Amino acid sequence: MNTADARRILETALICAQEPLSLREMAALFEGALSYDTLRRLLAELQRAWDNRGLELVCLASGWRFQSRPELRPFLERLHPEKPPKYSRAVLETLAIIAYRQPVTRGDMEEIRGVTINSAIIKQLEDRGWIEVIGYRETVGRPALFATTRTFLDDLGLASLDALPPLEAVQAPADALAALSEPVAAEAAAALAPALTPMPNEGLPRPAESES
Incomplete structure (x- = not known):
């Protein structure tokens, strides 16, 4: 051939x-x-x-x-003008913590955020296919260790976690992930939601917004 x-x-x-x-x-x-x-x-x-x-x-x-x-997606979105559901700040912050600090337990996430994390947030991220349990910490209660998935990287258009913007370049993990909304080199935005909207040609399901 x-x-x-x-x-x-x-x-x-x-x-x-x-x-x-x-x-x-x-x-x-x-x-x-x-x-x-x-x-x-x-x-x-x-x-x-x-x-x-x-x-x-x-x-x-x-x-x-x-x-x-990326520069053509605004035109493609005109074929489906409905606005996708937005993710709550709690969901975005939790995802950002997992992305940058993985593997982490729910307790780790709560310590970083300073608030209790609703179980619905974890379930929403698992149902979306962005996070998964990869093991258990050898301590009292053996809490689950969470990490991001290949689906998470695929949805952001990344080949590996090494392509995430460095944390020192922004004020918070969620802002760093938000820099991936178009090219990875884009300036960090104030919210992560635009980065987590699947591209028009992916056809992936989107979860409803969490109120937590």
Whole structure:
């Protein structure tokens, strides 16, 4: 198989995929005939080929996908003008603490926030697929340890937690996460909600706002 055919197969699979594709899944397209290094080279070529188009090929935590470019999303949102539900400040602060201090227990989060965290907040974040229990602290009561998921990174358009803005650049974790609303390098905003609105082409469900 020549390079052009392999690139066309990759492009078609990525455009048609409902979820990001991992290198392992893409290798299965060619029954293992292409190495991961070759796949990465072809993906880089595809990225360059789509440089001046409405979609971009990006590498996320769970794999590669095509998505709309940030500067075009305001136009796409006109197709669905309804406003998405907003997340309460309590939800955003809790998520920010988990993102920057993980793994953390509920007690850790309450100590940082200075208030009791409603169980509905934790459940909302778990139902959304942004956090999960990854273990238990070896102490009295063995409290659950929470961490963010690959879905959380995918929804923010990030490949890893290393891409989160550094905390020293902003006044609070929630403000740091808010810097991801468009490009990661954007200035920190006052609220996290815009960063957590799924991109138009994702089609992911959104939870109702918590009142806690």
